[in-house]
Amino acid sequence: MEIISKAGDALIAAAKSGVAIEPLRHEIGVTDIDQAYAIQEYVRAVRLKSGGKIVGKKIGLTSVAVQKQLGVDQPDFGMLWADTHIPNGGSVSYTDILQPKAEAELAFILKADVPLQPTMDDVIQAIDCVKASIEVVGSRIVNWDIRITDTVADNASASHFVLGDQKVNLDEVDLTGCGMKLYVNNELRSEGSGAACLGNPLNAVLWLANEMGRRNTPLQAGDIILSGALGPMVPIVAGDHILAKIDGFDDVTFSCV
Numbered sequence: 001m002e003i004i005s006k007a008g009d010a011l012i013a014a015a016k017s018g019v020a021i022e023p024l025r026h027e028i029g030v031t032d033i034d035q036a037y038a039i040q041e042y043v044r045a046v047r048l049k050s051g052g053k054i055v056g057k058k059i060g061l062t063s064v065a066v067q068k069q070l071g072v073d074q075p076d077f078g079m080l081w082a083d084t085h086i087p088n089g090g091s092v093s094y095t096d097i098l099q100p101k102a103e104a105e106l107a108f109i110l111k112a113d114v115p116l117q118p119t120m121d122d123v124i125q126a127i128d129c130v131k132a133s134i135e136v137v138g139s140r141i142v143n144w145d146i147r148i149t150d151t152v153a154d155n156a157s158a159s160h161f162v163l164g165d166q167k168v169n170l171d172e173v174d175l176t177g178c179g180m181k182l183y184v185n186n187e188l189r190s191e192g193s194g195a196a197c198l199g200n201p202l203n204a205v206l207w208l209a210n211e212m213g214r215r216n217t218p219l220q221a222g223d224i225i226l227s228g229a230l231g232p233m234v235p236i237v238a239g240d241h242i243l244a245k246i247d248g249f250d251d252v253t254f255s256c257v
Helices: 002-017 033-049 064-070 120-126 148-153 201-214
Strands: 054-060 076-081 101-110 127-137 158-163 179-184 187-193 224-229 241-246 252-256
Touching: 002 033, 002 148, 033 076, 033 148, 054 158, 054 201, 076 148, 076 158, 076 201, 101 179, 101 201, 101 241, 120 127, 120 201, 127 224, 127 241, 127 252, 158 224, 158 252, 201 224
Parallel strands: 054 224
Antiparallel strands: 054 076, 101 127, 101 224, 127 158, 179 187, 179 241, 241 252
């Protein structure tokens, strides 16, 4: 327990001070994912105790290429917090995020609870709508020098997120073929498609639903689920304006100030 609290306190201190820490894998190793999630849960408990509110979950490592880079064969997950939601067209302070990067993805809003051992049909029936989104990831680990245990402990490198205003019905979205383009200051910096997210973003949501069910913390009505990047993430700095275009959706934008 001491190593969990020590690592968790270090992550909390990094977030408060804006000074990134050395990789946690030097202390917890690179294979003990359960211990890394225990650190994430420790930090979560501290944040909840101080008044934080969870509004959903994010899925990371949905790109096979990134999984290979980190030596893993599965995605990971983290929490979305109410105070990290950026309104569409709004802004976030660069100093609020450590080493920020942006990626465009699809967000699923749930209208019903998901059972502990869900099927794909259970997941589909629980979805109210789909929105375009931008996730702003950040790492409390210096220079993004991460492996799987580093990012899992660090809330899957979550930071902030933007949701589009437009609600689209699930059956109106080409989940695999939809194209994505991400612009920074009107310059195309990333592109991809729905297929980049585990072949289909719904595959990522089903993985998360089963993982949360296994932990006896099933997905619930009202949850926002960020399903994973549709293309490479890009670094951003103060003064940048970020725009995401995903086929079938209105634009999603925010500024880093």
